[in-house]
Amino acid sequence: MDGHPEATVDLDAIQANVAALKRHVGAAQVMAVVKSDGYGHGMLASARAALAGGATWLGVVQVADAIALRTAGICVPVLSLHGSPDSPHEQAIKHEIDLTVGSAALLDQVALAAAAAGKPARLHLEADTGMGRGGAIAADWPALVDAALSAQAAGRVKIVGLWSHFACADTPGHPAIGRQLDAFRAAVAAAERAGARPEVRHLANGPATLTLPGSHFDLVRPGGAVFGLSTLPGGAPDWLRPAMTLRARLIQVKRVPAGTPVSYAHRYTTEGETLLGVLPLGYNEGIPRLATNAARLLASRGRRVSIAGTVNLNHTILDLGDGPSEAGDEVVVFGPGDHGEPTAQEWAEALGTISYEIVTRFTGKVPRTYSGVAAAGTSGPAPGSAAAGTGSRTGYTAAQAADGRTDGQVAAAF
Ligand SMILES: Cc1ncc(COP(=O)(O)O)c(C=O)c1O
Numbered sequence: 001m002d003g004h005p006e007a008t009v010d011l012d013a014i015q016a017n018v019a020a021l022k023r024h025v026g027a028a029q030v031m032a033v034v035k036s037d038g039y040g041h042g043m044l045a046s047a048r049a050a051l052a053g054g055a056t057w058l059g060v061v062q063v064a065d066a067i068a069l070r071t072a073g074i075c076v077p078v079l080s081l082h083g084s085p086d087s088p089h090e091q092a093i094k095h096e097i098d099l100t101v102g103s104a105a106l107l108d109q110v111a112l113a114a115a116a117a118g119k120p121a122r123l124h125l126e127a128d129t130g131m132g133r134g135g136a137i138a139a140d141w142p143a144l145v146d147a148a149l150s151a152q153a154a155g156r157v158k159i160v161g162l163w164s165h166f167a168c169a170d171t172p173g174h175p176a177i178g179r180q181l182d183a184f185r186a187a188v189a190a191a192e193r194a195g196a197r198p199e200v201r202h203l204a205n206g207p208a209t210l211t212l213p214g215s216h217f218d219l220v221r222p223g224g225a226v227f228g229l230s231t232l233p234g235g236a237p238d239w240l241r242p243a244m245t246l247r248a249r250l251i252q253v254k255r256v257p258a259g260t261p262v263s264y265a266h267r268y269t270t271e272g273e274t275l276l277g278v279l280p281l282g283y284n285e286g287i288p289r290l291a292t293n294a295a296r297l298l299a300s301r302g303r304r305v306s307i308a309g310t311v312n313l314n315h316t317i318l319d320l321g322d323g324p325s326e327a328g329d330e331v332v333v334f335g336p337g338d339h340g341e342p343t344a345q346e347w348a349e350a351l352g353t354i355s356y357e358i359v360t361r362f363t364g365k366v367p368r369t370y371s372g373v374a375a376a377g378t379s380g381p382a383p384g385s386a387a388a389g390t391g392s393r394t395g396y397t398a399a400q401a402a403d404g405r406t407d408g409q410v411a412a413a414f
Contacts, residue, residue, distance in 0.1 A: 003280030005248035005366045009041045011049040012372035013243040013336070017228055018053030020239050021220070025209060028216040029200070031057035033223030035065065035081065040360035041227050041244055044072050045370055050226055051076060057200075059221055063087040066097040079124055079161070081221075082134050089113035093121045098160055102126040102135035104147045111156040123148060124161030124200075125191065129183035130176055131167045138183065145191045162188050163202045166215070170207035170231040177208075181215055207232050228336070229355040235345035242343055244359050245335035246286075246366065250277040250300070250318075253325050263309030263317050268293055270308070275320040277305070279331050282314040286361035287333070290351050291316075297350055299341040300331045334358065 022030050032055035038046030047058050047069055058078045060066050066078045067088075079098040080087065083106045090113040092099055101107045101123050114121040125148055128135035136144045151157040164184045168174035184203050191198070200218040206225035208215045210232060224230055228242035236242075256276055262268040270276075277300070283289040289311045291297060296304035298318060308319040318331065332341040344355040351358075 001280070001367060003248045003251045005281055005285060006246075007040070007362050007366045007368045008245045008247070009045065009368060009370050010241070010243045010245070010336070010372050011045060011370055013228055013241040014041070014046055014049035014226055015053040015372070017226055017240050017243070018050045018055050021209060021222055021225055022054040025213075025216050025220050028204075029057060029219045030055045031059045031079065031202070031219055031221045032226045033059040033081070033205075033221050034226070035059065035061040035223065036360055037363050039224060039227050039229070039356055040363040042368055042370070044069065046226070046243075047074060049372070055226075057219060059223070063089075063092045063097060063099075067091060067095055070095040070097065077122075077160075083126065085109055089121070090117045093117040093119060096122060098122040098124055100124050100126050100134065100163075101148070102128065102144070103140070104144050107144065107147050107151060107157070111151040111154070114151075114156040120152075120156055120158045122160045123157045124163050124202075125159060125196075125198075127162065127164045127184060127187035129164040129187065129203075130180040131165045133165065135164060138187070141187055142190060142194070145194050145196060149195050159191075159196050159198055161200045161202060161219075162191055162196065162198045163200075166203065166205055166208050169205055169212060169215070170233075172211060172232070177212065177215075181212075206230055210237065224356050227359065229344060229359065231354045231356065235343070235348075235355060242334075242336045242345075242355075244344070245341075246333040246359075246362060247330055247335075248279055248281050248333070248366075250325065250327050250329045250331060251280050252278040253320065253323075253327050253329070261309075262319075264312065265310055268309030268317075268319075270319065275323045275325050276308060277318040277320045277325055277327075277329070277331070279316045279318055280314065281316055281333070281366070282312040284313045285365045286363075287311050287316050288347075288351055288353075288358075288361065291347075294350055297342055297347060298331050298333055299339070300325060300329050302340055304340070304342075305331070 032050030034043045034047045037043050059081050063080045083100040083102045089110050094117050110121045126135035128137050168176040202219040204215040204220040206222035209220040209222045228240045230236035258272045260270040281287050292310045295306045305318045308317045334344045335341045337343045344358040347358045348355045
């Protein structure tokens with residue numbers, strides 16, 4: 001692309017972040033949530049780096065993404081984090097993808113798909129403890145559990161997990177946190193009283209992983225934290241490293257006099273003689289239009305520079321001051337912050353959003369490159385690696401992934 005825009009993803013940072021999260025949680029397993037194309041970092045490469053860092057589970061939203069991980073040779077448990085009636089359940093079951101079920105109606109569908117697939121579906125029953133999104137509310141939970149236990153007795157499903165999702169874990173001290181914890185404990189207790197013997201109970205997203213040890217249970221589900229980001233006030237702790245750097249080169253630089261109006265609607269006028277630079281990234285590529293006139297939010301030649309006027313569809317004009325600057329200079333939009341460049345967290349704070357929204361904006365619009373040891377790429381987890389070792393836990397093998405073969409076997413470990 002003109003101006004060489006590039007999103008560079010530091011796979012070593014992802015690996016190290018997961019290793020640090022693993023140390024932070026101690027006994028709990030880590031499910032690296034790599035939905036939304038790995039929060040814009042690339043699902044497959046991010047997943048491999050996370051597995052190399054010690055994640056033993058992966059989480060996605062779309063069943064198609066889970067299947068893509070399988071066909072790439074990844075054998076660890078992969079959970080689809082929403083239950084949807086039109087998902088390709090039979091295919092998912094053949095690939096031993098863990099499915100979320102939050103209603104008795106969906107459970108019936110999945111059980112039918114399991115019959116067609118010729119093997120039990122691996123289920124995680126979702127309790128809605130206060131998010132108001134997926135899952136069964138308390139009144140519907142006993143019926144869902146009973147239906148799942150009946151389907152399990154019939155050999156159609158295996159209840160692998162019980163889970164729920166926090167609404168306010170990134171607001172420390174929010175009263176909903178304690179209420180959801182209590183509700184989740186009650187949901188687990190009720191399911192276990194009814195006879196469920198889940199392998200994993202899980203509630204904690206990234207903010208809870210970082211701040212609420214009492215919510216870790218058997219498994220934590222960090223997403224943004226894997227990529228060095230957090231929605232907690234102030235962002236991620238400094239022991240997590242932002243993995244994405246977004247840069248491009250100026251395609252034109254020119255000196256203009258004081259009083260020069262700039263960009264659509266002339267929302268900016270130069271105060272004195274200055275250099276204007278044209279960055280070949282606009283709101284089509286991912287720069288939020290709300291960043292119009294944002295001060296000192298990019299870096300070039302180690303200096304912070306400001307956005308001059310309205311962000312265009314494909315361009316953003318920068319006030320570069322006295323320079324020195326010339327066409328071809330690199331501009332860093334955001335990065336880990338090592339060299340004075342802003343972070344995605346700084347963008348988020350300036351624009352009243354969260355860092356996740358900043359980094360996911362560029363997906364598919366800006367070419368992505370990778371750095372770090374894991375960038376060499378393999379067709380699957382390395383033999384003997386944590387990922388490969390964990391892969392055996394579901395009994396699912398890369399060979400099955402490759403040819404879609406099903407042998408009716410679910411791992412003896414389950
Ligand atoms: C069900 C579920 N678990 C875990 C996560 C990860 O959350 P975070 O990226 O805040 O760690 C998400 C993301 O929204 C989610 O929907």
